[in-house]
Amino acid sequence: PQDIQAQAHDFPAAFFETKVWRVPRQRADEAQIAAAAAALKTAQRPLIIAGGGTLYSGAEGLLNDFAARRGIPVAETTAGKTSVLDSHEHGIGLTGPTGSSAGNALAQDADVVLLLGT
Numbered sequence: 001p002q003d004i005q006a007q008a009h010d011f012p013a014a015f016f017e018t019k020v021w022r023v024p025r026q027r028a029d030e031a032q033i034a035a036a037a038a039a040l041k042t043a044q045r046p047l048i049i050a051g052g053g054t055l056y057s058g059a060e061g062l063l064n065d066f067a068a069r070r071g072i073p074v075a076e077t078t079a080g081k082t083s084v085l086d087s088h089e090h091g092i093g094l095t096g097p098t099g100s101s102a103g104n105a106l107a108q109d110a111d112v113v114l115l116l117g118t
Contacts, residue, residue, distance in 0.1 A: 025057070036114060043112035046072045049095055052079030053117025063116060064088055072114075075103040080117060 040046055054063055060083050067074045067090045074084045075095035084091035095103035107113065 039112045040070070040072075040114065045110050046112045046114065047106050047110035048072050048074045048114045048116060049077060049107070049118065050074055050080040050083035050116050051077045051118030054080050054083040055117070057117060059117065060084075073106055075099065075107060077118060083117070
């Protein structure tokens, strides 16, 4: 209600202290990495879809470098938006219900889709 939203409140100082969360990261399974690498080597129309975990892990630079070296287009989920630099030649925007026509067309036509950070 408006009357409550408009009132001043004396919040405890602890509400404004910097908080740090440590999220344990599970290591990737070596066999799954090998299988993904083998699939990408033989792919004719690969696509990477970057989710929010790409951002949370600070892996945007690695993603952009990998996509550039391999020439693989990268689509993003809504949570993964900004995983790919706007200037990156392989970035194709969002995919899925809120996706671009390019992102969705490439996803539909891809023979291998690598999901990162989803």
